Amino acid sequence: MEGLSNMIHIAKERAWIRGFQVGSWETNNVEITHLQYADDTLVFCEVEKDQMLFLRVIFIIFEVVSDLHINWGKSFIYPINEVADVDNLAAILGGRVGELPTIYLGMPLGAKSKAKGIWNGVIEKCEKKLTHWNSQHLFLGGRLTMITIVLNALPTYMMSILPAPINVIKRIDVLRRNFLWQENGMKTRKNFTWSNERW
Structure with missing residues (x-):
């Protein structure tokens, strides 16, 4: 899993994928591309075909090198707001299109805090x-x-x-x-x- 994290970091440094910015000042911005817990991984990226292709290549390399296999039946792509052509993006990356809010590690992901x-x-x-x-x-x-x-x-x-x-x-x-x-x-x-x- 550390190897997967390093590959995503390299992709971020080379601007192959872009996550989301956290922070209000230019100097204190942190870009989040992924979060990992045990064998679960959340990857954040923009809605671009190229970024999906890069992520797909990273996942394929990860499977070959580690001899671990991603369970695509349990893999989802969660669009935030309106995303055009989300089914084709999911087909490139693998997995299915999910809907927010959803439960992740027992927490409601994407739910309104006062709901x-x-x-x-x-x-x-x-x-x-x-x-x-x-x-x-x-x-x-x-x-x-x-x-x-x-x-x-x-x-x-x-x-x-x-x-x-x-x-x-x-x-x-x-x-x-x-x-x-x-x-x-x-x-x-x-x-x-x-x-x-x-x-």
Whole structure:
């Protein structure tokens, strides 16, 4: 994968492919052409036939030299905004045309940061975990441990990049509260306050 990264760097230095600029000042601009995580690679380039051809050659050389094979069935080209003749560009590069937003490494790629729909997957995962745990008849301490260690981690990963809408936070709080205060399938207390009454 380091060899693939080096080939893309060389293509950028020779202006065979161009990524996107990050930074607001002329001297601090950084050009991003690719991002890699384990065996996943995101490549950014302009909508030009020549750049697609150069990328295709890089991928072919990578396969021959490394004896690794790119899974073209799982490879997608994602157009940003309107792209003319995107099907032909995808045919040159290989793979299929995908649509944004999509999920990449568990994160919504290309989604609006304030869109409520991108949090549906997180809430569904929380509900799925709770459904499994409900059948185990855990004591209060066990339920509290599961909430603290597992359930809180699911939204935290997404919140490391995107702010959670208030209604999503409230929904997750309701799920946690109902799970914590249940007993044998019955909700014994939805919340508690610090007072003299017993809880």
